[in-house]
Amino acid sequence: MENSRNTSKIAFVTTMAGVPWGGSEELWGQTxxxxxxxxxxxxxxxxxxxxxxxxxxxxSSAGGRLAFRPHEQAFPQRVAEKFRQRLSPSPLPTADMNWLRAERPDLVVISQGGPWDGVLWMTACRELGIPYCPIVHAHSEIWWPMDEDLAAGRQALSGARKVxxxxKAxxxxxxMQAGMRLDHAEVVVNPWKVDASHPVAWPEETSVIEIACVGRIDPRAKGQDVLLKVLALPKWRERPIRLxxxxxxxxxxxxKAMASLLDLKNVVFQGQVSDVKSIWAKNHALVLPSRYEGLPLVIVEAMFCGRPVITTDVAGNAEYLRDNVTGFIAEAPTVSLLDGAMERAWARRSEWRDIGLQARHDAVEAIPSDPIAEFTRNLLTLVNNDRRAVAGK
Structure with missing residues (x-):
């Protein structure tokens, strides 16, 4: 497609291979x-x-062109690719390099689940002279780069139009991991899946306090095992609370096996629920004991819906929260520290409705009303800046 002065050609690459479609895909997908x-x-x-x-x-129905990559090449393709790489080494498999050459976009947006997932794609774009920018959706201290990978990672980051x-975390x-300042970095907001125009009505008062833990059932990231261990403590077993x-x-x-082993009768696995408001129509607070994150949409959604948040001080979890004002923050995802944050919250459970409304107020004040519009403008500005730079030569 030949671009006019007013249109741009933007390609998206996702490196997230854990599930077919996760929450972090929404930013590039909606954009x-x-x-x-x-x-x-x-x-x-x-x-x-x-x-x-x-x-x-x-x-696809709207006119976007999709190219599908296998998670792993079949044996004959691996052998052929190994031979091709000997003849002409490249950062990516031949099919992916050919896709970049054929599309030749004005900008490639690389949506990464972790911090270093897209380095080979960035390196390929550098070699082909194609402008690019990565989106880093999560980070953790455990994803430290190996020395043999550091130089390529630093080059990939420094060559990006933006990162x-x-x-902020x-x-x-x-x-810190790259050992360099990223002056061309910018923090963006993922789109949420709830109507932010008004809070969700407070749940009907009953004898049981309902708390929700919302997110992928993967304790490696979300830390649900830490939460179950807290609820197994004698004092929590005696309290009228349901998770x-x-x-x-x-x-x-x-x-589930862990909950059974701990004999937790007040833990209910509700499955995947697409209607976010239905979650907060039932629950009084969010608890999210993450081990690593980006900035969880569930925190933003809980705040917009008028619910207090109990979480760990990991990645961006606390960036919109004020401890003991709009939420209760544990310094780290350990049983003792999460128990302490939950204890502070429990002592003020009669104030949760007001705390939730304050959380909503803070969210409305701090978070852009249309993050997709802002991100779209950002990408088009990068393209237009490149065009002006070329025209000025």
Whole structure:
């Protein structure tokens, strides 16, 4: 497609391979749709799954071009690729390099689950002279780069038009690990899945306090095991409290087995629920004992719905919260520290409605009302700046 002065050609690459479509995919997916609606040219390289996620179907129906990558090449393809790489080494498999050459977009947006997932894609774009920018959706101290990978990672980051992060904490962590300041970095906001125009009505008062833990059932990231250990403490067993776990994930059966082993009668696995408001119509507070994160949408959604948040001081979890004012923050995802934050919250449970309303007020004041519009403008500004730079030569 030949671009006019008013249209841009933007390609998206997702490196997240854990599930067909996760919450962190929404930023690039909705931005792709917005660009298509505005008449721009959009292509995307995504992983192949047995069932195609609905957002990809929408992008395709709107005119976006999708290229599907296998999670792992079959043996004959691996042998052929190994031979091709000997003849002509490249950062990416030949099919992906050819896709970049054929599309030749004005900008490649690389949506990464972790901090270093997209380095090879960035390196390929550098080699081909294609402008690029990564989005880092999560970070952790455990993802420290090995010495043999550091130089490539630093080059990839320094060559980006911008490096986007979903939390300030993730940005700071990347700077520490790379040992360099990212002056061209920017924090962006993921889109949420709830009507933020008004709070959800407070649940009907009963004898039981309902708390929700919302997110992928994966204790490695979300720390649900820490929460179960807290609820197994004698004092919590005696309290009228019920934990509702929402979501699905790769560790659901093991977490259920843990709850059974601890004989927790007040833990209910509610499964995946698409209607966010229905969660907060039932629950009085969010508890999220994360081990690593970006900035969880569930925290933003709980705040918009008028609910207090109990969470760990990990990544961006606390960036919109005020401890003991709009939420209760544990310094780290340990049993003793989470128990302490939950104890502070429990002592003030009669104030939770007011705390939730204050959380909502803070969210409305701090969070952009249309993050997709802002991100779309950001990408188009990068493209237009490049065009002006070329025209000025």
């Amino acid at each position: 792709a749709m917005r660009l298509l609606e505005e008449g721009h040219d959009v292509a995307a390289s995504v992983f192949q799954w047995p069932t195609r996620p609905a957002p990809l179907e929408r992008i 986007f992060f979903v939390s 993730n940005l700071n962590q990347m700077e 509702n776990l929402y979501g699905d994930g790769p560790c659901e059966e093991s977490l």
